[in-house]
Amino acid sequence: MTVRATSRGAQRTSLEGVRAEVLICGASFAGLAVARELAGSGADVLVIDRYEIGERQTSACACPTRWLEAMGVAGSIKQELPYMTFSTPYRTARYRLPWSWSSFDYRTLCAALWEQCTGVRFETAKVESLGEPTADGSLSVITDRGTLHSPLVVDALGWRRVLSSPHYQPPQAPLSRGLEVHPDSDHSGDALDVFVERGLARRGFGWRVPAGDEARIGVGSYDPSQHVKRETVELAERLGSEAVKYQGNWFPHRLRDATGDNVFFVGDSAGHCFPLSGEGIRTAFYFGIACGRELRAVVANESDRESALAAYGAFSASHGRAFRIALALQRIVPALPPRLLTGVLAVVGLQRFVDRAFGWYLNQAPPEFADSATRSGPGPSEPLGAPLAGAAR
Numbered sequence: 464m465t466v467r468a469t470s471r472g473a474q475r476t477s478l479e480g481v482r483a484e485v486l487i488c489g490a491s492f493a494g495l496a497v498a499r500e501l502a503g504s505g506a507d508v509l510v511i512d513r514y515e516i517g518e519r520q521t522s523a524c525a526c527p528t529r530w531l532e533a534m535g536v537a538g539s540i541k542q543e544l545p546y547m548t549f550s551t552p553y554r555t556a557r558y559r560l561p562w563s564w565s566s567f568d569y570r571t572l573c574a575a576l577w578e579q580c581t582g583v584r585f586e587t588a589k590v591e592s593l594g595e596p597t598a599d600g601s602l603s604v605i606t607d608r609g610t611l612h613s614p615l616v617v618d619a620l621g622w623r624r625v626l627s628s629p630h631y632q633p634p635q636a637p638l639s640r641g642l643e644v645h646p647d648s649d650h651s652g653d654a655l656d657v658f659v660e661r662g663l664a665r666r667g668f669g670w671r672v673p674a675g676d677e678a679r680i681g682v683g684s685y686d687p688s689q690h691v692k693r694e695t696v697e698l699a700e701r702l703g704s705e706a707v708k709y710q711g712n713w714f715p716h717r718l719r720d721a722t723g724d725n726v727f728f729v730g731d732s733a734g735h736c737f738p739l740s741g742e743g744i745r746t747a748f749y750f751g752i753a754c755g756r757e758l759r760a761v762v763a764n765e766s767d768r769e770s771a772l773a774a775y776g777a778f779s780a781s782h783g784r785a786f787r788i789a790l791a792l793q794r795i796v797p798a799l800p801p802r803l804l805t806g807v808l809a810v811v812g813l814q815r816f817v818d819r820a821f822g823w824y825l826n827q828a829p830p831e832f833a834d835s836a837t838r839s840g841p842g843p844s845e846p847l848g849a850p851l852a853g854a855a856r
């Protein structure tokens with residue numbers, strides 16, 4: 464059994480009654496992106512997670528390279544992947560992307576993000592639920608180490624959306640399931656490989672993400688009732704790899720309200736994971752930054768909680784169209800007869816289509832957003848860099 468790094472026994476002192484100006488629950492992609500935006504703000508920011516930072520990888524860890532550079536975490540890159548292949552039972556199409564993916568080391572990336580979170584505190588604690596608000600309007604967060612209080616609370620706890628009720632419960636919820644293995648590998652590919660085969664997932668896909676001396680090979684099903692373990696093992700064996708070092712999780716495929724009960728939801732807890740591709744790291748960064756900027760304005764007395772909730776909620780919702788398009792494709796693509804899909808992939812593979820389609824896709828959460836200092840804007844269809852009136856940080 465894997466033993467996760469977390470505080471235990473005597474280290475687990477009570478946190479009952481601890482207060483913070485901002486309480487960020489969850490210390491993975493979304494939570495650390497929010498905390499990073501608050502670095503050096505002078506605010507008392509507390510991040511909590513059930514495990515130590517970087518302890519539990521839950522993804523194949525592939526992200527557009529430009530996003531990793533923009534977040535200052537390019538040192539975590541294990542391999543750059545300028546190509547993608549899409550295989551059906553009939554043919555493999557190989558695309559050269561207008562931008563590249565990079566696979567990265569999760570622990571190194573989290574450490575690099577945390578290093579940028581100057582002045583932010585961290586504690587391990589398991590979050591249980593939202594409690595009753597206090598008389599001064601602060602929220603109460605119940606954890607296994609006591610109840611914490613803060614006026615500004617972020618749920619970056621992943622798909623379970625712990626601070627809202629009722630929670631999503633698989634397999635009934637709009638969640639996909641993914642499982643992968645991480646064998647050692649001497650595969651010298653330069654592509655992120657996608658396998659669209661009904662034998663692997665009736666509605667879903669398989670993948671291989673080369674990551675230097677390791678490969679991340681897995682299968683995801685948009686249908687949460689379909690188990691994918693046998694298929695993951697089969698894919699790994701077919702690719703000449705051993706099915707070892709398993710890791711799996713659910714990931715959302717529907718955008719949800721990004722605010723509720725005065726809580727900010729970021730990343731998978733708000734459904735910020737693209738349908739069809741199941742890509743949720745870049746979007747966790749993107750919406751985490753947007754949320755962090757709103758919070759920073761509140762702690763600088765340039766805004767208040769209500770305005771920040773409204774602006775962040777509207778910003779997230781303004782991306783609804785892109786998420787709906789991706790969800791429609793998630794329904795249409797698996798329904799296409801495999802021979803027709805093979806033909807479509809060949810046509811879409813013309814370089815000008817690849818450039819347009821993948822350019823549009825990146826632009827729904829563009830890396831330039833990490834550099835711009837705008838709050839809650841612009842949405843994906845607006846030009847970048849247009850500061851909102853009175854919103855400059």
Ligand SMILES: Cc1cc2nc3c(=O)[nH]c(=O)nc-3n(C[C@H](O)[C@H](O)[C@H](O)COP(=O)(O)OP(=O)(O)OC[C@H]3O[C@@H](n4cnc5c(N)ncnc54)[C@H](O)[C@@H]3O)c2cc1C
Binds near residue numbers: 490493672730731
């Ligand atoms: C098999 C698989 C492969 C994937 N591959 C990719 C990929 O290559 N690229 C990509 O972009 N996306 C990928 N995804 C999706 C991606 O992993 C998620 O969208 C992303 O992790 C969301 O980030 P997050 O910070 O919102 O949530 P998470 O990464 O889930 O982080 C949640 C954090 O909250 C903590 N936490 C949870 N519950 C509690 C609690 N009760 N109390 C305290 N702490 C808690 C966890 O320990 C964790 O640190 C993959 C998903 C799966 C399942």
